[in-house]
Amino acid sequence: MSTLALPRRSEIIRAHQAHGGRIAAVLPIHYPRALLRAFDILPVEVWGPPRIDPSPGAAHLQPYVCSLVRNALAFLLAGELDVADVVIVPHTCDSLQGFASILVDFIQPKQPVLPIYLPRGNRPSDLEFLANEFRALYRALAAITHCTPADAELLASNAREEHADDLLAELHRRRNELAMTQLELYRLIRSREYLPAEMFIEIVGATLHGYSAQGDHPGSPRQNVPIILSGIVPEPMVIFDALAEMRAVVIADDLASCGRRLYPRGTSADPFVRMAERILNAPPDSTRGGAIPERLEHLARLVATTNAKGIVFYDVKFCEPELFYLPTLRQGLQARHIPSTVIEFDLNDAFSQQARTRVEAFIEMLG
Numbered sequence: 001m002s003t004l005a006l007p008r009r010s011e012i013i014r015a016h017q018a019h020g021g022r023i024a025a026v027l028p029i030h031y032p033r034a035l036l037r038a039f040d041i042l043p044v045e046v047w048g049p050p051r052i053d054p055s056p057g058a059a060h061l062q063p064y065v066c067s068l069v070r071n072a073l074a075f076l077l078a079g080e081l082d083v084a085d086v087v088i089v090p091h092t093c094d095s096l097q098g099f100a101s102i103l104v105d106f107i108q109p110k111q112p113v114l115p116i117y118l119p120r121g122n123r124p125s126d127l128e129f130l131a132n133e134f135r136a137l138y139r140a141l142a143a144i145t146h147c148t149p150a151d152a153e154l155l156a157s158n159a160r161e162e163h164a165d166d167l168l169a170e171l172h173r174r175r176n177e178l179a180m181t182q183l184e185l186y187r188l189i190r191s192r193e194y195l196p197a198e199m200f201i202e203i204v205g206a207t208l209h210g211y212s213a214q215g216d217h218p219g220s221p222r223q224n225v226p227i228i229l230s231g232i233v234p235e236p237m238v239i240f241d242a243l244a245e246m247r248a249v250v251i252a253d254d255l256a257s258c259g260r261r262l263y264p265r266g267t268s269a270d271p272f273v274r275m276a277e278r279i280l281n282a283p284p285d286s287t288r289g290g291a292i293p294e295r296l297e298h299l300a301r302l303v304a305t306t307n308a309k310g311i312v313f314y315d316v317k318f319c320e321p322e323l324f325y326l327p328t329l330r331q332g333l334q335a336r337h338i339p340s341t342v343i344e345f346d347l348n349d350a351f352s353q354q355a356r357t358r359v360e361a362f363i364e365m366l367g
């Protein structure tokens with residue numbers, strides 16, 4: 001099936017509401033989807049969105065706050081999140097923590113705003129901390145919905161999300177076999193941001209079943225220069241078409257919105273611990289305080305296993321967690337003879353000629 005047939009967010013939201021379900025607007029990056037779904041709340045993620053008028057949001061924020069947060073605030077102030085029954089804000093970075101504070105202390109939207117604090121490590125105490133955060137979120141959602149799903153329901157919801165994430169990982173792994181453009185592939189990957197898990201399972205299952213290796217196609221690494229794309233979110237999505245025109249292909253990614261959310265299955269019989277395990281055992285992420293050597297090893301492994309020729313760090317301007325890592329990370333990559341380049345962008349910009357020229361020069365150098 002063509003990924004172009006993906007349902008739109010608005011359709012999904014309307015369909016979920018039509019059977020009495022609630023909607024959560026969820027800010028980036030990590031949160032327990034299974035917990036929300038156990039309350040019949042559909043998480044719909046808010047990555048900006050790009051290309052909107054950011055000025056209403058800008059009035060409340062310092063000029064050095066990233067465009068993702070600026071746009072999210074403008075979007076909310078314009079009433080575009082009114083469809084949501086609850087707003088969930090993970091403590092991903094100082095900018096999103098500031099966003100949550102502005103909402104709670106000043107703007108006071110009509111929906112409850114629920115923050116989630118994420119630990120910056122992966123020790124047993126971090127696991128317990130995150131499990132307790134999810135228990136607190138459970139209590140808050142129970143108060144809002146007057147529902148109290150039992151452990152068995154939470155585990156069943158978790159099992160469904162694990163199945164969806166297994167397929168997501170397979171989609172990432174088998175990307176070279178799929179006769180679809182990179183833009184189509186990433187639209188499908190990013191549909192995890194709003195599709196209910198069961199629908200994602202159906203669509204991705206059919207896609208993986210329907211395609212098998214059939215020789216060279218538009219995204220084949222045999223015809224293109226394979227690269228790793230790192231950063232937070234690939235916007236504007238036309239970057240994938242631009243890369244294809246440059247005869248480059250994203251052979252794997254280290255994007256916080258995509259590859260860093262390949263959550264492995266959990267093992268605990270406690271649903272809250274299991275949800276926490278999955279997030280803490282995901283690939284290292286700047287926003288969860290992953291150690292620099294750990295991120296370096298992860299990137300080097302991605303390069304080695306995919307034969308990527310280099311890494312493009314494609315980062316949102318003023319994204320502190322990402323910028324903090326880059327100098328040391330790139331030094332480490334250089335020591336391993338892995339070329340990299342850094343491009344910064346604003347969510348409201350088109351893919352600029354300047355960015356195109358820089359990426360093109362990098363790809364030519366790799367080729």
Ligand code: SF4
Pocket residue numbers: 028066067068069092093094095096232287316318319320321322
């Ligand atoms: S782009 Fe960076 S600074 Fe902005 S919300 Fe995401 S992690 Fe935080």
